[in-house]
Amino acid sequence: MSSKLWGGRFAATNEEWVDSFGASISFDQQLVAEDIQGSLAHVSMLGATGILPPDDVALIKSGLTTLAQRARAGELTYREANEDIHLNIEQLLHDEIGPVAGKLHTGRSRNDQVATDLHLYLKKEVIHATDLLTKLQAVIVQLATDHVYTVMPGYTHLQRAQPISFAHHLLAYFWMLERDKERFRDSLKRVDLSPLGASALAGTTFPIDRHLSADLLGFSKPYANSLDAVSDRDFAVEYLSNASLVMMHLSRLCEELIVWSTDEFNFIELSDTFATGSSIMPQKKNPDMAELIRGKTGRVYGDLVGLLTVLKGIPLAYNKDMQEDKEGVFDTAHTLAGSLTIMAGMLESMTVNVDHLAETTTKDFSNATELADYLAAKQVPFRQAHEIVGKLVLQCIQAQHYLADLTLAQLQAAHPLFEADIYTVLQPQTAVARRNSFGGTGFEQVLQQLEQAKDAL
Ligand code: ARG
Numbered sequence: 001m002s003s004k005l006w007g008g009r010f011a012a013t014n015e016e017w018v019d020s021f022g023a024s025i026s027f028d029q030q031l032v033a034e035d036i037q038g039s040l041a042h043v044s045m046l047g048a049t050g051i052l053p054p055d056d057v058a059l060i061k062s063g064l065t066t067l068a069q070r071a072r073a074g075e076l077t078y079r080e081a082n083e084d085i086h087l088n089i090e091q092l093l094h095d096e097i098g099p100v101a102g103k104l105h106t107g108r109s110r111n112d113q114v115a116t117d118l119h120l121y122l123k124k125e126v127i128h129a130t131d132l133l134t135k136l137q138a139v140i141v142q143l144a145t146d147h148v149y150t151v152m153p154g155y156t157h158l159q160r161a162q163p164i165s166f167a168h169h170l171l172a173y174f175w176m177l178e179r180d181k182e183r184f185r186d187s188l189k190r191v192d193l194s195p196l197g198a199s200a201l202a203g204t205t206f207p208i209d210r211h212l213s214a215d216l217l218g219f220s221k222p223y224a225n226s227l228d229a230v231s232d233r234d235f236a237v238e239y240l241s242n243a244s245l246v247m248m249h250l251s252r253l254c255e256e257l258i259v260w261s262t263d264e265f266n267f268i269e270l271s272d273t274f275a276t277g278s279s280i281m282p283q284k285k286n287p288d289m290a291e292l293i294r295g296k297t298g299r300v301y302g303d304l305v306g307l308l309t310v311l312k313g314i315p316l317a318y319n320k321d322m323q324e325d326k327e328g329v330f331d332t333a334h335t336l337a338g339s340l341t342i343m344a345g346m347l348e349s350m351t352v353n354v355d356h357l358a359e360t361t362t363k364d365f366s367n368a369t370e371l372a373d374y375l376a377a378k379q380v381p382f383r384q385a386h387e388i389v390g391k392l393v394l395q396c397i398q399a400q401h402y403l404a405d406l407t408l409a410q411l412q413a414a415h416p417l418f419e420a421d422i423y424t425v426l427q428p429q430t431a432v433a434r435r436n437s438f439g440g441t442g443f444e445q446v447l448q449q450l451e452q453a454k455d456a457l
Contacts, residue, residue: 019083025083031326033072036067037120039064041213046103051106062097084110107208109230112200115229118329122235123188123192125239125333132344134457137457140171143347144170144171151163151164151166152357153360160366163441193219193229196217197210201226201231210222227316236325236329237308237311240303243335247297251293254291257270257350258290258294261287270285270290272285273345289342289346296335296338299335303328310322358428369431370430371425372388374418392410
């Protein structure tokens, strides 16, 4: 049983086990820096508006500054009986400077306080995410630069489709991450708002200056509506949604790395640092980190759906349900940062089996479109060309060889417009080089794309 900072109205004290269920201190202590930052801005504003006398403001500020230092040094001890980070800090401030600490909460509530903390936290995390995305993109650009002329099979339906430049494949991920970064950056407009001074829900009778507190916290402006300010968690949903998209992209790339590192594909080898062995099978080298990123995508989606579900039924304004917003957000921030960092390391250190990649496209039918395009360029209707080449593919399969093994006589029997230059056209390198339409895999296009990518970095 414990006495409460809000205990005046209560005749009975709470039971510890009930307190424990309601407490958030075990996780919201992660917001200690933001909480103190918010309080410093609030008390400065209370001083500037003359709501509190300068001496009290100075004392509260020095107490908060001491607490911030002690927090950084890991010296603060929190009590579950004090429920959350806000009440714990207020209690610790009281221990530090005495009853003047009680003036800090003038004209504010924990409802605008917690929302302010979360805005500060997410503003920092959104910027952190964009930085990590840029680092990963830089690794992709470097790898792509090294592999413009590395030819690999491009797939649709995981069936060999057409030969492509390995750089082109990698750069596809660059642009996904670029959009992810744009989304994060755009979301800053909505993260960069100050709820502080909305108070419990309706504003306050004190002549506070919300614009000043917003300025002091580096926010672009205060929320226009106090009810919205304390009940809005859209910005957190948006963060989780943006993070989910990043994870989905990373997960797709992981799936490719996992497949590519099998004996069956053998396109790449992950470095030992990012692989693990088996406790029983001595030959194994498992792509655990890639699998783990793919798996962790599920928990980030879970965090997103969790918060959306928490919010869907709650009336205005603050409800205790909203305390459930934080763990998912922290979990996602942690997972996202880890996944982006691991992915960069994994790509940077992997070996690309260039020779094997080059060989693959000489032993498949991924050059079939070249034959059809060849005829179509000579004004054979594409549909007809497609049919002719389809039959040639079947002929090759039956004879157990590939299109380039057909003699000119065989090709001309299929269509008289085939000439000797067809054999150059059939080579994978030529097939890639000739796909020179804007944004295509043609080497010239890939080189231009690389320039665009570098400019975007
Ligand atoms: N621990 C609470 C949360 O995380 C802080 C706000 C509580 N406000 C209240 N009136 N109970 O949401």
